[in-house]
Amino acid sequence: MKNEKALVVFSGGQDSTTCLIWAKKEFKEVEAVTFNYGQRHSEELVCASEIAQELEVPHHVLDMSLLNQLSPSALTRNEEITEKEGELPSTFVPGRNLLFLSFAGVLAKNIGAVHIVTGVCETDFSGYPDCRDMFVKSFNVTFNLAMDEGYVVHTPLMWLDKEATWKWADEMGMLQYVREKTLTCYNGIRGDGCGTCPSCKLRSKGLTAYLSSENGGAEL
Numbered sequence: 001m002k003n004e005k006a007l008v009v010f011s012g013g014q015d016s017t018t019c020l021i022w023a024k025k026e027f028k029e030v031e032a033v034t035f036n037y038g039q040r041h042s043e044e045l046v047c048a049s050e051i052a053q054e055l056e057v058p059h060h061v062l063d064m065s066l067l068n069q070l071s072p073s074a075l076t077r078n079e080e081i082t083e084k085e086g087e088l089p090s091t092f093v094p095g096r097n098l099l100f101l102s103f104a105g106v107l108a109k110n111i112g113a114v115h116i117v118t119g120v121c122e123t124d125f126s127g128y129p130d131c132r133d134m135f136v137k138s139f140n141v142t143f144n145l146a147m148d149e150g151y152v153v154h155t156p157l158m159w160l161d162k163e164a165t166w167k168w169a170d171e172m173g174m175l176q177y178v179r180e181k182t183l184t185c186y187n188g189i190r191g192d193g194c195g196t197c198p199s200c201k202l203r204s205k206g207l208t209a210y211l212s213s214e215n216g217g218a219e220l
């Protein structure tokens, strides 16, 4: 795969930044695509652009504000994010990942990339059916039929939990970078974030678990 080109679906968060770092090691050429869908915090887009620039990756930002016409949700409006057990979180935009992957796929064709990398994950399953492994495999087949070509969709984080994702970043020598530069907080605060939103809690739980483990102990 070293001599081929990859397009990474990139939000500037922990997961997709870790995927971007991996892709840079794995492929000859890498570009990144970020979707602008009226995120609650435009800081997300700034953050993604800065990381792409620092990692010297050409960066595409696609306007997906039409998502708001389809499905206004808490992620794009200033409503409180709620999560109730057994229900999808209020951030849920039905089919979002399906749309993102489709647009990324068409962009991949235009830039001559045959690999598409996405940081979706089934382990910290948040209820998004189009982030499941079965869906991504099915999408890969459908997309190749649509294009009549052999694209490969990579999901390197699919079976990793947050602790394992931190470990992987550390193994690639980029734990501190990912920790400081990325933004996953629902309140738009980079790095360790606000510490209280569901996303921060998940991220810090994984980091604490990794740092207190045998391998991560040196970072304490």
Ligand code: ZN
Binding pocket: 184, 185, 186, 187, 188, 193, 194, 195, 196, 197, 198, 199, 200
């Ligand atoms: Zn937060």
